[in-house]
Amino acid sequence: MALTNEKVQTYGTETTVNESTETHPGWMFWKKRRYVVATLAFFGFFNVYALRVNLSIAIVAMTENKSITLDNGTIIYGPEFDWDSKIQGYILSSFFYGYITTQLFGGWLSARIGGKRVFGGGIAITAALTLITPWLAKVNVYLLLAVRIIEGIFEGVTYPCIHAVWARWAPPLERTRLATLAFSGSYVGTVVSMPVCAYLAKALGWPSIFYFFGTLGLIWFGIWWVVVAETPAEDSKITKAELKYIKESLGHSDGNRRITHPWKEILLSMPVWAIVVSHFSENWGFYTLLTQLPKFMKEILNFELGKTGFMSALPYLAMSIMIQFSGHLADWLQEKGILNTTQVRKLFNCGAFIAQTVFMLGAAFWLTPAGTISCLTLAVGLGGFAWSGFSVNYLDVAPQHASVLMGLGNTVGTLPGILSPIISGYVVTTPTAQEWQIIFYIASGVYLFGCVFYGVFASGEVQPWAIQKEEGKGTPMKERETKGHDNKSFEPDL
Known part of the structure; x- marks a missing residue:
């Protein structure tokens, strides 16, 4: 690792951080405790989605x-649970009824008692409930x-x-990198858990799915609770060099400064609503x-359960x-100056939505296993390109209010988890290919609406109501106003 002096700007202050004492190569993540935290957070989000999709x-x-063999020895042929499509829709969406209620509360509580406790406790309780x-x-x-x-x-x-964890563990220029590593566990958890669930259901019966992932979540919680400390200063395994680096890089940020959120301006801001609509x-x-998707593959494409789990992933x-x-x-x-922030966000977000509209329509009309799965x-x-548009855009328009905006966006973004399964349950009742086509038409229409709304109203610039007013300070926020947010998450660890 090269010897570097890293300048960190934090809303009106400039700090020079000497990183020369960090001598471990970037790939030796286990030597850096902040990357151990991020790796365990990755597996935490892996469990979050495994417990959600099971x-x-x-x-x-x-x-x-x-x-099915009854208690009296009689053998009957039929479903173990005779739930119609409407009941199944409510069952599949019920998770999100609770999930939507604790988005803002989770951020507030973690600021009071610590992110480690809330994150670990939320997953542990969900895992324990999964067992029963x-x-x-x-x-x-x-x-x-x-x-x-x-x-x-509890998962909400x-x-x-x-974010309360990163506030104490992540140096400013590594926050996005650490957060990206952690959040990617969500998608990997979905990829792995779907085929594993299908295998367990076929080999050991459907209850084994809940026993397996519930136990896995509790094992992860034990490791998280023992290994991760609430703050770097409380970590007995951290090196003096890393502790000094983190403290110095965070030490000049006014973490105790009270931020007043301009709610009226936020709620009347069209760039904010462009992001929220895209999130939805x-x-x-x-x-x-x-x-x-698993039901569609089973009912229309006639996949066996084991293959359904793999193909759904x-x-x-x-x-x-x-x-x-x-x-x-x-x-x-x-970085190359080819496009500015607003152009990048709109290109990636709208381009992804247009492509998703086309391929959703393709899936509706091309009802063959190979064609539908490909589409x-x-x-x-x-959709990965869309996440490089709207999800980072929260930081562009209002850096110091980004967590609140994310809470707003994630609250509205949870509504599809509630509404979509219920609508599907009412539309797909027979089931037929024509009924499933309606589901794909609806998704295509939502994508297209999001594309147009974001393309018209989105911005990559810091909004006037989000510019911090401080007397006697430098002008880093003015610089950000013209440049937007520089994403450092993929710069090499020199």
């Missing part, structure tokens, strides 16, 4: 026709609905509260496929790859 596969096994899900499902469908809602409540704190649009397609594998590629490309276009994989995968 029911999407399990419900296929729970409701399929098969031979099979028993509750067999007792009463309303108990299943209740436990899924409660799981959503995970995304906002992780992207999540509509994402959650539609997350909750409905392909779109999310594509997305996990594309999101890394798009981030590199977006930063390169800005849906491209539709979800290209």
Whole structure:
């Protein structure tokens, strides 16, 4: 690692951080405790999504026709749970009823008691509830609905509260890099858990899905609780060099400065609503496929359960790859001066939405296994470019208010998780290919609306109401006003 003096600008202050004592190469992440935290956060988000999507596969096994032996020895042929499509829609969306309620609360609570505790506790309680899900499902469908809602409540704190972890652990120029590493666990968790759930259901029965991932979540929690400290100063394994580097890079930021959020200006800002609408649009397609794709493959494409889990994971594998590629490309276009921030955000976001509209329509008309899977994989995968548009845009328009804007956007972005499965349950009742085509038409329309709205109203510039007013300070915010937000997440670790 080269000897560097790193200048960090933090809203009116400039700090010079000497990084020369950090002698470990970038690839030796286990030597740097902040990257150990990020890696364990990666596996935390892996569990978050594994615990979220397990029911999407399990419900296929729970409701399929098969031979069942009753307690008295009688053998009947039929589903173990005779739930119609409407009930299944409510079951699949119930998680999000709770999830939407704790987005803002999770950020507030983690600021009070610490991000490590809230993040770990939220996943641990969800995992423990997952272990009792099979028993509750067999007792009463309303108990299943209740436990899924409660799981959503505890998982809802995970995304906002992780920012409290980075506030104490991440040097300013590494925050996006560390956050990207952690959040990518969500997509990897989806890719891995879907085929594993399908295998477990076929080999050991659908209850094994909940036992396996519930246990895995509790094991992760034990490791997280023991290994990760709330702050670098409390970490007994951290080196003096790393502790000094983190403290110095964060020490001159006024972490205790009270930020007043201009709610009226935020709620009347069209660039903010452009981001929120895009967040909603992207999540509509994402959650539609997350909750409905296994059923579609089983009912229309006639895939066996084991193959359904594997094929359902392909779109999310594509997305996990594309999101890394798009981030590199977006930063390169800005660094070379080819496009400014606004142009990059609009190009990536609107380009992705147009492509997703086309491929969703392609999936509706090309109802063959190869054609449909190809279209849906491209539709979800290209969403990675959209995430390099709207998701980073929160930092462009209002850096110091970005966490609040993310809470607003993620709250609205959770609505598709509630609405899409319910609408699908009412539309797909027979089921027929024509009914499923309507679901793809709706997703295409939402993508197209998001594209037009974002293309018209989005901006990559710091908004006037977000410019910090401080007397006697430098002008870094003015510089950001003209440049937008520089994403350092993919710069090499020299």
